[in-house]
Amino acid sequence: DAKTTQPTSMDCAEGRAANLPCNHSTISGNEYVYWYRQIHSQGPQYIIHGLKNNETNEMASLIITEDRKSSTLILPHATLRDTAVYYCIVRVAGYSGAGSYQLTFGKGTKLSVIP
Amino acid sequence: SAVISQKPSRDICQRGTSLTIQCQVDSQVTMMFWYRQQPGQSLTLIATANQGSEATYESGFVIDKFPISRPNLTFSTLTVSNMSPEDSSIYLCSAREGSSDIQYFGAGTRLSVL
Numbered sequence: 369d370a371k372t373t374q375p376t377s378m379d380c381a382e383g384r385a386a387n388l389p390c391n392h393s394t395i396s397g398n399e400y401v402y403w404y405r406q407i408h409s410q411g412p413q414y415i416i417h418g419l420k421n422n423e424t425n426e427m428a429s430l431i432i433t434e435d436r437k438s439s440t441l442i443l444p445h446a447t448l449r450d451t452a453v454y455y456c457i458v459r460v461a462g463y464s465g466a467g468s469y470q471l472t473f474g475k476g477t478k479l480s481v482i483p
Numbered sequence: 484s485a486v487i488s489q490k491p492s493r494d495i496c497q498r499g500t501s502l503t504i505q506c507q508v509d510s511q512v513t514m515m516f517w518y519r520q521q522p523g524q525s526l527t528l529i530a531t532a533n534q535g536s537e538a539t540y541e542s543g544f545v546i547d548k549f550p551i552s553r554p555n556l557t558f559s560t561l562t563v564s565n566m567s568p569e570d571s572s573i574y575l576c577s578a579r580e581g582s583s584d585i586q587y588f589g590a591g592t593r594l595s596v597l
Binding site for chain 2: 409410411412413414417455461469470471472473474475476
């Protein structure tokens with residue numbers, strides 16, 4: 369699976385949009401970009417995933433560049449409850465042989481939402 | 484989305500003993516995973532547990548230390564055997580929802596070994 373690079377930490381004012389970048393310059397054509405977050409003392413929570421088109425759900429928007437080498441997770445109106453570590457993960461969706469479906473977690477970005 | 488329950492939520496154990504962690508999913512799932520999260524670190528996959536077959540362990544993890552059971556499509560257990568203080572971590576269960584290829588996680592078991 370392709371490796372991702374994320375900033376170690378970011379701050380965002382409450383009520384503003386939080387834009388979390390992720391670089392995945394070695395991504396393959398059949399690899400998806402997944403975003404998870406982990407709020408303190410909880411298990412990781414799925415946020416969103418996409419292949420090449422921008423995606424939006426009730427939690428966030430995912431913007432993937434045309435060359436697919438980077439992406440941005442957008443939380444449109446950050447609240448204090450969005451304070452968490454955000455993980456960007458790249459992997460093939462579906463079965464692709466041994467090790468399929470595994471999620472490889474990096475260090476993620478610690479987002480602090482400031483009142 | 485699948486709801487995953489883990490028991491116990493936390494435990495304090497003595498060196499040399501074993502602890503079995505239970506993971507219950509509210510729907511049938513083919514694949515379940517066990518992760519370890521050491522203090523201040525990210526998650527590391529221990530093993531993948533498929534119903535009806537032996538668990539597949541990642542490098543650095545062995546069955547004698549972390550035996551796993553997967554008796555049906557909604558339940559799995561992870562045992563941490565012959566514990567030492569280095570085993571103090573959060574252990575997380577995860578299940579893959581086949582139709583959407585999304586993984587859901589339990590809240591984790593916080594283990595402290597004295």
